[in-house]
Amino acid sequence: MFGKFREAAARLRGECRQDAGMVTSEYAMGIIAAVGFAVLLYEVVTSGQVQAQLAAIVKRALSARM
Numbered sequence: 001m002f003g004k005f006r007e008a009a010a011r012l013r014g015e016c017r018q019d020a021g022m023v024t025s026e027y028a029m030g031i032i033a034a035v036g037f038a039v040l041l042y043e044v045v046t047s048g049q050v051q052a053q054l055a056a057i058v059k060r061a062l063s064a065r066m
Helices: 002-016 024-045 048-062
Strands: none
Touching: 024 048
16 A cells, blocks of 8 residues: 555656756846846936935935934
8 A cells, every 4th residue: 555655656756856947048048037137126226216215215214203
């Protein structure tokens, strides 16, 4: 009885592990996407309007009374 269970478990593990990770091309595309997102985020954060809003938030936080 346990032998059949072990065989079924081994077969299931083998089927689940067939596509375990990314290949090099998928890894490279993931890096390119992450770099693109980082550049976009940098452009947004360094824009004048966002910098003004961040400065206002910091100023308001530093001038709060406790």
